[in-house]
Amino acid sequence: MKNSSIPEQSGVLYIVATPIGNLEDITQRALNIFQQVDLIAAEDTRHSGLLLSHYGIKKPFFALHDHNEQQKAAVLVEKLQQGQNIALVSDAGTPLISDPGFHLVRHCRQAGIKIVPIPGACAAITALCSSGIASDRFCFEGFLPAKTKARCDKLAALLDEPRTLIFYESTHRILDTLADMQQVFGGERYIVMAREITKTWETIYGASLNELIAWLAEDSNRIKGEIVLVVEGKTAESSDDEISPQALKLFTLLAQELPLKKAAAIVAECFEYKKNTLYQYGLAHFKN
Structure with a gap:
């Protein structure tokens, strides 16, 4: 059954991945989407403009970046509800991956707007x-x-x-x-x-x-x-040497009174541990 809350004429938000360097890494599907949409929401309109210009595509841009996304997302949702199709791009790679777009996508989900991801490069x-x-x-x-x-x-x-x-x-x-x-x-x-x-x-x-x-x-x-x-993640081979209860007790007491590096150095000398092993343990387990 069709959701009656979604206007018949609602557009589509396309999340389009772009090259991270080599312009030949653009997909044919992404180029087709750029040709079809009414508007491109871009992190940096000048940067994205160079990409589209390279492929001879001319489309209007809408600046959407970290500093304005929360305020401008509603504007784009309104355009989508009016039937415009919009492509969301970042400066490079896949949008939302350490790039703007999260707030817009969330607003579109809440508004019942159709979202279509166009996969591609990701650093x-x-x-x-x-x-x-x-x-x-x-x-x-x-x-x-x-x-x-x-x-x-x-x-x-x-x-x-x-x-x-x-x-x-x-x-x-x-x-x-x-x-x-x-x-x-x-x-x-x-x-x-x-x-x-x-x-x-x-x-x-x-x-x-x-x-x-x-x-x-x-x-x-x-x-x-x-x-x-x-x-590389922590492996069994790279795990810390087991710290004896006596060494750990002294380390805990010293760390409350001395800088962590100094406390680690003293315990390492007393118990013949590697100083860095103790220091890493302290960083992970002691509150500063």
């Missing part, structure tokens, strides 16, 4: 499938917090996560993020950095965190561009 999945790290179970974490304290807290919460971890990161924060990962996960945790995927300077490099940081230090060009980090 996270592209990096994962080329990483050589387990892909059967994974966590997409998007961008980590910009502040060091918040970033370390987030990483500490993921310390014991056994699934593969996927992060996006920017050029100007990548070295700080890797240093924090080294501190929290330990320098031996395996990681793959995929940079500029599908573009001219595509680089996919896998190593331990210690080795990756050293490799990046050799050439500043290696940190430039769009970056995806694929981090």
Whole structure:
């Protein structure tokens, strides 16, 4: 039975994935949708305009980005209810994956608007499938917090996560993020950095965190561009050494009075543990 609350003339919202670099990665179906819709809701209308211009497509744009989405979603829903068909795109890849669009899609669902996803490129999945790290179970974490304290807290919460971890990161924060990962996960945790995927300077490099940081230090060009980090999950082989009750008791008491690094160093010397093992345990289990 047809939902009587949905107007007969309601349009369709198409969620259209676009290339993450190489323009040839657009699908024929996406190009057909662009030709058919009445309007394109884009994160950056100038950026998306270049893509459509490349394929000789001219359509009106509607700017929809992080700063206006909650206010403008209702406007687009109204247009859809009036019968217009709209394509939602982000700057690159699949919309809503660390990009705007969530509020619009939710409003459309609530309004009974038909939503059709047009699949295509996604940087996270592209990096994962080329990483050589387990892909059967994974966590997409998007961008980590910009502040060091918040970033370390987030990483500490993921310390014991056994699934593969996927992060996006920017050029100007990548070295700080890797240093924090080294501190929290330990320098031996395996990681793959995929940079500029599908573009001219595509680089996919896998190593331990210690080795990756050293490799990046050799050439500043290696940190430039769009970056995806694929981090191996916690494995039985990489789990912390068991901490004796005596060591744990001393560590708990010292951590209440001293900086965590200092407390870890003292306990490591007294009980012959690795300092980093204790420090990682403290990050994961002690409240700051």
